[in-house]
Amino acid sequence: MRIPALVGASAAVAVLCACGAPQARQDGAVRAGRAFEDALAAGAYGAACELLAPESREQLEEDGKQPCARALPSQDLPRGGGAARVDVHGRQALLRLDGETLFLSQFDDGWRVTAAGCVPEGGDEPYRCVLKGA
């Protein structure tokens, strides 16, 4: 019965490792999203920029032709708050707040915002986002 046990255990591991996201990962994504929103609300654009994913930050600076902290206010991003609904799969997350939807990705030093100011386009289309990477 070694082979059946091995197959069963492997299948169980495959299911477990793929099933949903650990609570810590979800909490991390929510914390980073809220911190980004709090920084925007406080006008702490430097702090908000620190929470952007590198690709998104570079794109913002390239489009705005100025440093992130000066380009960010002109994006006029909506302010999010209230209860958070988060979907985490692997190292990617979708965070829905009241008034704002963010996409985040996990990096070695924590979760970072990859797209902000996102609204659903309907159907299976990608969200339309004010700020995102290339």
Place this chain on the structure above:
Amino acid sequence: MTVGRDRGGFWRSNSLTLCFGVAFLVVLGAQAVAGRAEFNEQLAVEGLQQIGFGDYLMSSDFAVDVTENWQSEFLQFFLYIFGTVYLLQRGSPESKPLDRAGTESERDQRMGDHARADSPRWAGTGDWRQALYSRSLGLAMAVFFLLSWLAQSVSGVAAYNELRLRQLQAPVPWRSYLASSDFWNRSLQNWQSELLAVAAMAILSVYLRQRGSPESKPVGATHGATGVEG
């Protein structure tokens, strides 16, 4: 000396399972290395954090790539075991003789009242255990297929949703994923290759030979000889 002979006997008498088992682990490891490299290439292009080997081993991307192949292999063996009870191929060592299609008599199968002293115990119990044991090989393959396919669907939806989030798309629930092109493309592309391999084995073994292999007829056997293993 006796111990040494016994150990040598163990390795020799189990060499088929052992060699393929070890080769499986080596190739699985190689798949993980190649899979991680490809996964990280995609992440790098998107400017996202690349992941370490341990994280990749626990990722849904690796799990779905593994399980989609497992399920198709177990499906292949289930279909082959079950199908060859009823289906025949003239001249193939993979087929029974043409007059023996079906589950055969209990005498032929050495079961029930015809079980022998050295038969497995459940071959002659005459109750549900005999019914179960007489189908246990096919059932085991069917169960492994279903478990692997379930694991593919669960790891598949996680990998699919991770990709969707990277593309700024909303994730989909498991039930929707079961109707998705990703799930069926992964399943069907494996199934077709397994079915091709079975059909090719059945017909090529009619005309071609592999000296010494039980999967082949003896080299000098006629093309029309059916159910003969070399």
